[in-house]
Amino acid sequence: MSLDKRKVKILKAIITSYIDNAEAVGSRTISKKYELGVSPATIRNEMSDLEDMGYLVQPHTSSGRIPTDKAYRYYVNDLWEKIKSSRHPNLAQLRKIIEEKSNELDELFKNSVRILSQFTRYTSFVVAPQLKQSVIKRIQLVPVSEHKVLMLIILQANIVKQVMLRLNSPIPFDQLEKISASLSERMYGYKMEDIDTIKDTIIKELYISKETSSDALMEILPYLMEQIAKLDDLNVYSDGITNILDLPEYNDVVKAREFISFVEDKSSFAKLLQHTGDSDLDICIGSENKHLELKDCSLITATYKLNGKLIGRIGVIGPTRMDYDNVISTVKSISDAISDIINQNYSIENKE
Known part of the structure; x- marks a missing residue:
């Protein structure tokens, strides 16, 4: 049995209806709502065939049918040519909103997930650039209190990583400035992924340097280098996590709680993204x-x-x-906007 034109029309009608209403779809609904030119009895027979083929399932004996993951995959694949080149109709407006108050990457990502969540009404996320390949430009130690110092690691493309350090004893401001200058001089140009390998060499160089050595530096240097080497490389921004509670699929409190716990867990996201492909646009449906x-x-x-x-x-x-056509074009458009903004404002090539 194959998907002929009539079956395809009926399948698409069922998917569209279920996306809109979240209710199992019967033959009479399809007959009344969509002009397919066939009787409810014919539609019912075709729906039975589609169920046998794995595209539909009947959740209850007396109810209509709902699409399966196989149906959604067919639907998305059929849309693919249109989807991969589609752009959100308000792309210029989207970019303007995202770019507002986005002087730093941190704000750019926060704006992006907020807008994406608002436009799709789903949970949105951005995985920030991985830092392993980022080049160190400068280290700055900023006093916060007597026993607390904020270490700022300024990377290529003006990405800033922050680490709060706790000190055993206070360090004068002028000493912090000297330590910052020493670290910046020694670590400039190294990649983050190199730090664990070179930290012992840098510590040794600073120990034997008469110009920059001080009791304060010698005391905290191993601790500083260890903290830099241990910096978390995964940074995920998210928005609209509780939007799932508005969907009938998540009326079950336990199911909703499990979902929210999963998306709030950084390690979960890390594992999740390991399974995404290398393509510019990736779609995983249900059991995939x-x-x-x-x-x-x-x-x-x-x-x-x-x-x-x-x-x-x-x-x-x-x-x-979900409304795949709209959601995919919105995700793609916002990703393009982020790329444009980053290349315009942070690209080394553009700055030179």
């Missing part, structure tokens, strides 16, 4: 996801790039019953 908590969800991610190189991802997690 590797995690049980997302078996009723679709995950749509798009990449953003700096100087043509992939540096992060933005995406949406929502029910399999």
Whole structure:
């Protein structure tokens, strides 16, 4: 049995109806709502065939049918040519909103996930650029209190990483300035991934340097280097996590709690993104996801790039019953906007 034109029309009508209403679809509904030119009895027979083929399922004996993951995959694949080149109709407006008050990458990502969540009404996230390949430009130690110092690590493309340090004894401001200058001089140009390998050499160089050595530096130097080497490389911004509570699929409190716990866990996101492909746009539907908590969800991610190189991802997690056309074009458009803004404001090539 194959998907002929009539079956395809009926399947698409059922998917569209279920996306709109979240209610099982019967033959009479399809007959009345969509002009398919066939009787309810014919539609009913075709729906039975579609169920046998794995595209539909009947949740209850007396109810209509709902699409399966296989149906959604067919639907998305059929849309693919249109989807991959589509852009949100308000792309210019989207970019303007995202760019407002986005002087730093941190604000850019926060704005992006907020707008994406508002436009799709689903949970949105951005995985910030991984720092392993980032080059260190400067280290700055800023006093916060007598026993607390904020270490700022300024990286290539003006990405700033912060670490709060606790001191055993206070260090005068002028000493902190000297330590900052010494560290910046020794570590300038190194990549973050090199630090663990070179930290012992840098410590040794500073120990034997008469110009910069001081009791304060010698006391905290090993601690500083250890903290830099241990910096968390994964930074995820998210928004609209509780939007899932507005969806009928998550009326079950236990199910909703499991979902929220999963998306709030950084390590979960790390594992999740390990299974996304290398393509600029990736769509995982229902059972295609590797995690049980997302078996009723679709995950749509798009990449953003700096100087043509992939540096992060933005995406949406929502029910399999989502408006794929609109959601995919919005995700893709916002990822393109992020790439444009980053290349315009942070690209070394543009600054030179």
